[in-house]
Amino acid sequence: MTTILENLLLNDRGIAFDPATGETYRLIGPAVHLVRLLQRGANNDDLLRYLLEEYAVDEATARRDLEVFLGTLEQMKLWEEAA
Amino acid sequence: MSVSSPCIAVSGLHRGENPQPGAAIIRSLRRRFPHIHIVGLAYDVMESGIYAENGPDDVHLMPYPASGSHALLDRIDAIRRQTPFDLFIPTLDAEIEVFAAMHDDFAARGIRTWLPTVNVLKRRAKQHLPLLAKFSGVRVPPTRIASDVAEACKVGDELGYPLFVKGPYYDARAAHNFTQLMTAAAHLLSEWGQPIILQRRISGPEFNVLGVGDGEGGWFGHCCIRKTQLSDKGKGLSGITVADAHLSKFCARLVHELKWPGPFEIEVIREESTGEYVLIEFNPRFPAWIDFPSMLGANFAALLVEFLQTGERPAALPDCAPGSFYVRHQIEVVGDINRYADLLKGELPGLFADDPGADTKTKFPA
Numbered sequence: 049m050t051t052i053l054e055n056l057l058l059n060d061r062g063i064a065f066d067p068a069t070g071e072t073y074r075l076i077g078p079a080v081h082l083v084r085l086l087q088r089g090a091n092n093d094d095l096l097r098y099l100l101e102e103y104a105v106d107e108a109t110a111r112r113d114l115e116v117f118l119g120t121l122e123q124m125k126l127w128e129e130a131a
Numbered sequence: 132m133s134v135s136s137p138c139i140a141v142s143g144l145h146r147g148e149n150p151q152p153g154a155a156i157i158r159s160l161r162r163r164f165p166h167i168h169i170v171g172l173a174y175d176v177m178e179s180g181i182y183a184e185n186g187p188d189d190v191h192l193m194p195y196p197a198s199g200s201h202a203l204l205d206r207i208d209a210i211r212r213q214t215p216f217d218l219f220i221p222t223l224d225a226e227i228e229v230f231a232a233m234h235d236d237f238a239a240r241g242i243r244t245w246l247p248t249v250n251v252l253k254r255r256a257k258q259h260l261p262l263l264a265k266f267s268g269v270r271v272p273p274t275r276i277a278s279d280v281a282e283a284c285k286v287g288d289e290l291g292y293p294l295f296v297k298g299p300y301y302d303a304r305a306a307h308n309f310t311q312l313m314t315a316a317a318h319l320l321s322e323w324g325q326p327i328i329l330q331r332r333i334s335g336p337e338f339n340v341l342g343v344g345d346g347e348g349g350w351f352g353h354c355c356i357r358k359t360q361l362s363d364k365g366k367g368l369s370g371i372t373v374a375d376a377h378l379s380k381f382c383a384r385l386v387h388e389l390k391w392p393g394p395f396e397i398e399v400i401r402e403e404s405t406g407e408y409v410l411i412e413f414n415p416r417f418p419a420w421i422d423f424p425s426m427l428g429a430n431f432a433a434l435l436v437e438f439l440q441t442g443e444r445p446a447a448l449p450d451c452a453p454g455s456f457y458v459r460h461q462i463e464v465v466g467d468i469n470r471y472a473d474l475l476k477g478e479l480p481g482l483f484a485d486d487p488g489a490d491t492k493t494k495f496p497a
Contacts, residue, residue: 057454067453068375069401070336070357 053127054087073124078103082117086127092118136164137440138215141187142172143222144180146419147461149366152222154180155422156432161185162425163433170216176474182466189214192474196226200233211240218439219244220394220432222416224300228252231415243439245343245393247415254389255413257297257328263413267388269381270409272333278325283316284309286329293332298323303365305332333411335403339367340382341418343431344391345444351434352448353382354424359456370420371456372427381408389413394435423457424448 056064062075064083075083081102082095090098092114099110121127139160143151157169157180171180171187174195181190191210194202203226210216219242221230230237230244231252237244246252254263257274264271273290277283287294287309296315297303300323304315312329319327342353355378356370382397396418398411421431429448437445 065371065454067373068377070338070359070371070373070453072371 052125053083053121056083056087056126058083058087073126079117082114086121136167137218137436138168138170139218139220139436140170140172140210140216141220141222142174142193142226143416144171144173144183144187144190145175145178146183147179148362149364150419150459151178151180152417152419152421153220154183154186155419156220156222156417157183157186158422159425159430159432160436162422163430164436167436168214168216170210170214172210173474176471179464181474182464182470184464190474196223196229200229200236203229204233204236207242208240211242217241217243218436220417220435221246224415227415228300245346245435245439247389247392251389251391252415255385255391255415257299257330257412258326260410260413263385263388264410267384269384270407271330272409272411273331275329276326277316277329278327280313280316280320283327283329284313287312290329290331295330295332297328297330299326299328330411333400333402333409335401335409337361337365337367337411338373338378338399338401338408339370339418339420340378340397340399341395341421341424341431342382342386343394343435343438344386344389346390346392348387348390350383350386350391351438351445352429352431353379354427354429354431354451355379355382356420356423360458367420367459369456369458370423372424372451372453374450374453378408381410385410385413394431420457420459424451426457427451427455 052066055068056066058064062080064073064075078099081098085095085098095114096110099105099114100107118129141153141156143153145151146154160167160169169187171190172193173181173190174193180186193206221227227246231246231249253259258276260271261274275286275290277286293305293307295303296306296312296319298319302319302323306312306315316327337358338355339358340353340355343351345351355373357373358367358370360368362368378399381399385397394417396414399408400411402409417431424431429451434445434448
């Protein structure tokens with residue numbers, strides 16, 4: 049995984065700041081913790097486990113939501129899934 | 132700090148929609164040296180910084196830079212007879228062009244300043260940026276110059292749209308088609324004269340980097356920001372500090388190539404499609420946002436004064452941590468009509484000299 053996600057400065061109120069580009073992002077809901085997990089090197093299974101443990105959601109929905117979330121990060125060039 | 136109290140002249144006092152750097156420099160200097168004596172050199176009595184709280188202690192009017200070095204020197208000599216300043220921080224592109232040729236005149240009078248030579252100044256002029264970029268190993272947008280409207284239109288067709296048309300010192304206008312280019316070129320030529328510079332527009336976020344070059348290829352410090360809000364003239368209404376080694380290296384190459392002495396501001400765009408930095412301008416002065424880093428502990432104006440005063444290499448300024456931002460804030464300042472009249476009368480002798488009723492005509496009841 050190559051990512052600039054690791055460099056983001058993230059506060060508890062969901063504001064992420066890229067110190068190199070000056071870009072700011074607003075993260076809402078589980079996104080804050082998911083980004084923190086990714087910054088610590090979590091893989092997709094870890095992320096899925098977190099969603100299932102913390103939110104009343106079935107696995108199919110959690111997988112779909114996670115896919116959308118990671119797709120958004122990729123689209124924003126913040127994160128790239130390992131080949 | 133060990134600097135004794137110098138008397139410092141600063142120009143470019145106007146703030147407002149398109150602020151000049153002088154008032155912000157004065158604020159920075161006062162932060163570090165609260166009792167320093169500052170002489171404001173103004174080109175117009177309506178320069179707002181004249182009337183700012185904690186602004187200059189004395190203000191004198193100057194003839195416009197286009198009057199030439201003799202007129203400027205005569206005026207400086209006259210001002211120094213009243214207020215003998217020993218350091219000078221010029222801040223306007225047009226005056227720096229003239230002052231850069233006056234090193235010997237300043238030295239002979241004991242006025243210390245930190246300016247490039249004419250040749251170095253010329254190398255970073257807008258029309259010479261492609262060559263500077265080539266020697267520095269950085270990118271610039273495709274750039275051409277033109278000396279009349281017809282030539283501008285021909286060059287515009289070759290460069291392609293959209294593009295920016297710029298005056299040699301100030302002003303830039305976007306042109307998305309032939310008609311807009313004609314209008315912009317005619318306006319800039321009539322306003323600023325030739326040449327005009329045509330630059331292909333690069334899309335992406337804008338970054339500004341300020342610093343003070345040491346004249347030997349390095350710098351005493353620098354501060355990088357990304358502009359986060361732009362005025363309709365493209366001026367940064369707000370900016371946030373960033374720290375990107377690629378951006379710092381990009382600017383270091385330019386400063387190294389020029390062996391730049393003194394204040395600078397480098398304008399850069401990070402091209403959206405490639406992520407590469409592209410040089411837009413190299414300004415030979417502090418920017419209007421100079422007081423922002425001094426509020427973060429990196430006082431570039433004070434550093435410059437310290438260097439001019441002692442001649443010793445100052446300690447490098449601390450890096451500005453990423454994530455601090457400024458927002459430009461405009462306020463009204465109060466002037467007094469008597470002061471206005473005094474400035475006109477006292478500072479431009481001759482204006483009322485032949486007018487025996489000058490006093491009554493220019494004084495208003497308090």
